[in-house]
Amino acid sequence: MSYELMYIVRPTLDEQALVTVNERVDKFITAAGGEILKREDWGKRRLAFPIAKFTEGFYSVLQIKLAPTAVRNLERNLQLTEEVLRYLVTRVESA
Amino acid sequence: MEETRTPAAGAGAASPAARTGGEPRSKNSPVRCHGRFQGPRPPRVCPFCAQKAKTIDYKSVEMLRRYLTDHGKIKPRRKVGTCARHQRMLSAAIKRARHVALMPFATEATRGE
Numbered sequence: 001m002s003y004e005l006m007y008i009v010r011p012t013l014d015e016q017a018l019v020t021v022n023e024r025v026d027k028f029i030t031a032a033g034g035e036i037l038k039r040e041d042w043g044k045r046r047l048a049f050p051i052a053k054f055t056e057g058f059y060s061v062l063q064i065k066l067a068p069t070a071v072r073n074l075e076r077n078l079q080l081t082e083e084v085l086r087y088l089v090t091r092v093e094s095a
Numbered sequence: 096m097e098e099t100r101t102p103a104a105g106a107g108a109a110s111p112a113a114r115t116g117g118e119p120r121s122k123n124s125p126v127r128c129h130g131r132f133q134g135p136r137p138p139r140v141c142p143f144c145a146q147k148a149k150t151i152d153y154k155s156v157e158m159l160r161r162y163l164t165d166h167g168k169i170k171p172r173r174k175v176g177t178c179a180r181h182q183r184m185l186s187a188a189i190k191r192a193r194h195v196a197l198m199p200f201a202t203e204a205t206r207g208e
Contacts, residue, residue: 047196048199049199
């Protein structure tokens with residue numbers, strides 16, 4: 001099943017730490033037998049409203065293929081990752 | 096009492112954008128005062144049906160912004176003329192965009208900042 005994952009990382013991290021977080025997220029997916037079709041890093045972006053007292057954050061959007069049963073675990077892993085402020089997993093209707 | 100009927104000023108100013116897709120109206124009906132709502136009429140066809148939209152992307156913030164009021168609320172169908180199905184998809188997209196802080200739940204004006 002195809003999904004789209006968007007997540008926001010704390011703005012306080014340096015470049016190196018951001019890469020580490022992104023790699024960790026990638027691993028969540030690949031370790032569950034998923035596949036990353038596309039990764040898009042939007043960079044630092046202003047939030048429409050403050051989250052955890054931050055007014056900006058690093059956005060990333062991934063197009064992934066993942067077993068439906070593995071989504072729950074992915075969400076749990078993201079929730080346990082402190083650097084991730086928010087995430088959103090949506091189903092992509094594919095032809 | 097009947098002064099409130101004159102539609103132009105109040106509601107018209109609030110959403111000039113809603114009017115753009117529409118046709119010039121009021122040709123043979125200068126009076127349409129039987130219904131309760133007297134505002135600017137939305138375009139007759141749903142803007143999403145016009146593009147044959149199958150999905151509405153929550154990431155296209157600029158496009159979605161047109162469907163918010165100045166306070167950040169989702170505009171009602173009667174103002175934007177979307178069909179029921181696309182209004183549902185639209186509101187879901189806006190809510191997703193809000194969750195990831197791409198769009199506001201309430202604008203500064205409402206929050207009083």
